[in-house]
Amino acid sequence: MTEVDDKLSSARLGERIKQIRRDKALTLSELEQRCGLRASTVSKIERGAISPSYASLLRLAKGLEVEPAELIQPQVDALPKTRRSITRNGEGIGHSIGSHDYRFLCSELTNKKMCPMIATVHAKEMTEIRGTSARADGLFSHEGEETLFVVKGQVVLHTEFYSPVVLNEGDCAYIDSSMGHACLKGSEEDAVVFWVCTDLAFKPSEWNN
Numbered sequence: 001m002t003e004v005d006d007k008l009s010s011a012r013l014g015e016r017i018k019q020i021r022r023d024k025a026l027t028l029s030e031l032e033q034r035c036g037l038r039a040s041t042v043s044k045i046e047r048g049a050i051s052p053s054y055a056s057l058l059r060l061a062k063g064l065e066v067e068p069a070e071l072i073q074p075q076v077d078a079l080p081k082t083r084r085s086i087t088r089n090g091e092g093i094g095h096s097i098g099s100h101d102y103r104f105l106c107s108e109l110t111n112k113k114m115c116p117m118i119a120t121v122h123a124k125e126m127t128e129i130r131g132t133s134a135r136a137d138g139l140f141s142h143e144g145e146e147t148l149f150v151v152k153g154q155v156v157l158h159t160e161f162y163s164p165v166v167l168n169e170g171d172c173a174y175i176d177s178s179m180g181h182a183c184l185k186g187s188e189e190d191a192v193v194f195w196v197c198t199d200l201a202f203k204p205s206e207w208n209n
Contacts, residue, residue, distance in 0.1 A: 011048030016071055018046040020064050035063025085109045092118065099123035100183075102195075114196050119148075121155060121191040123184050139180030144198035147174040151194050154186030 021031055028039035035042075037059055044050045045060075052060065061071055085106035092103040101120040106112070123129045126138040139160060148157075149172045157173055158164045160180035167173060167186075175181055177197065185191040 010045075010051040013051070013071065014046040014048040017042075017060060017064070020066060020071070021046075024064060026064075031060075031063050035059040037063075083109060099129045114198055116194070116196045118151070119183075119193045119195050121153075121183055121185045121193060124186075124188075125184065126158070126182065129182060129184075137180065139182050141180045142177050144177045145175065146177050146195065146197040147172065148183065148196075149194040151192040153189045153191035155191045155193060156184045156186045158182045158184065 021028075026034070028042055031037075031042055032039040037056060041050070041056075042060070045052050045056070057071060064071075085108060087105040087107075092105045093107045094101065094103050099122045101122070103118040105116040105118065129138050139158065141160075148155075148167075150167045150169050152169060154169070155167045156164050157167055157175075158181065159175060165173075183191075183193065
């Protein structure tokens with residue numbers, strides 16, 4: 001690689017790191033706290049003034065919560081329409097959380113902005129989910145937004161500022177996830193719901209089938 005190519009490569013890497021940092025709404029100081037590299041050093045890397053060592057690259061990847069390779073491959077996020085993932089019927093990463101069984105879909109994609117899943121709802125009463133909730137009223141709340149579509153059965157959607165509402169097969173709801181909410185089945189039969197959340201606090205890619 002010539003000196004010109006090396007400088008060009010450093011510049012592209014710096015632009016990529018800067019773009020990821022901005023996408024995550026992180027300041028240089030905040031990234032410094034996350035990865036342990038000085039803000040001034042990160043700034044030089046972003047400007048292409050210096051090329052990071054492999055150890056620094058690993059630190060940056062950890063601080064930005066991405067795979068190291070994603071710092072080197074600008075086309076991954078630059079062309080999101082080229083990304084595709086397919087989960088066949090019955091596939092996905094299964095995990096039980098309280099009174100719900102989740103099957104996370106398209107989990108091999110990194111840096112997703114949405115988390116799609118199929119949920120089987122077992123609980124019929126609020127008392128059945130209170131033991132798994134961070135709130136005393138049995139409701140959950142977290143960052144982001146979510147939508148749910150009833151695939152099978154009937155659910156009762158409880159939300160903090162509204163009366164409970166019954167959703168039947170084919171019905172859909174969209175809510176602000178920061179509002180307390182919970183989903184119960186509306187009959188003896190377990191309900192199946194297609195659920196999409198924008199909060200990626202869950203990391204299904206780290207779980208086993």
